[in-house]
Amino acid sequence: MVKFENGLIPVITQDYNTKEVLILSYMNEEAYKKTLDENALYYYSRSRNQLWKKGETSGNTQELICLTYDCDGDALLAQVIQKGPACHTGNTSCFFNDLLGTKATDVVSDVFDVIKDRKVNPKEGSYTNYLFDKGLEKILKKVGEESSEVIIAAMSKNKEELVYELSDLLYHSLVLMENEGVSLEDIKRELSKRR
Template sequence: MNIDKIIEEIKFDDRGLVPAIVQDVNTKKVLMLAYMNKESIRKTLEEKQVCYYSRSRKELWIKGATSGNTQKLQGFYYDCDKDSILLVVEQTGAACHTGEISCFFNEVIPAENEETDVLKELYSLLRERKRNPKEGSYTNYLFDKGLDKILKKVGEETSEVIIGAKNKNKEELVYEISDLVYHLLVLMVNENISIKDIKDELSQRRK
């Protein structure tokens, strides 16, 4: 990758800036809009941790340097006019300074056919709970108790799934499977296993 050539291709405005749209690699949600200059683009491409240019402070800032809500670069694109950038990132924690996952939470006209990947969103929420505990959260109770407690719950929910299946009750079975999936995701977060890790393993088996 020739970083100098990439930077030469991009058209910056009269302030030396270019807008960057940020998308979550897992949920596909648009997270935020920020600005980059040549130096921040170079730093981002070299270090794979997203760096922006603050127009108010007039300095570079690495996303999450103080909050811990970092963005690991997964993809970098620029548009047909070469005057805007799309960053695809692995988001840790909330992207917005308000604590919301995305800065675009002010809903005016909801997209009727908008589909969200609830498993990926739940996984992201569980990771956020582990990093930033919330008082009274059942998820944090599990993390605090540790691996043995999480495994005990996975075992219990597995038994409930078996009972639900034997009862031939679809509604009960769906409920119990949902409980099991939740606890499995908690286990995955606790053991630093991503949804991509599981998908990669299943893809290998399919081959």
């Protein structure tokens, strides 16, 4: 049975597909009931002293897939399908500050973040901005070229060259994704269906 201490219970919210922890927040009984009724996450803001629905203003909603409680009934784990970033800072997760220098980095996400930033904040001399400026046709041409180079590298049985060419293909695919409004979450969701 779920226990509300001083009217609140802590909620750890986790991405259902990636298992990444997104948020630590709180619910009161009203938020808890609304979450169960609507399959959307409601939290209780201690600083604003009010109920809030995740994504109501930002559009970065959380669809509830699974809600469990711990062995003592004094904490909840919500597994969700996250639309957009979970954190108000624009980060995927609220847990992005590295305290001990041991944070595992996701290089693909980091590169994609740089690509997204280049689109919003162009940088002179940036190859990424060159691709965005030239448009979809140029980006598609580069994806095609890199695909061919991956095939050639694989056929030559040169692992080092293959890694290099696959990295080029992935980078240009990320540029294409950003240009066309496809997120890493979209790709992760699709890949999770193929397990």
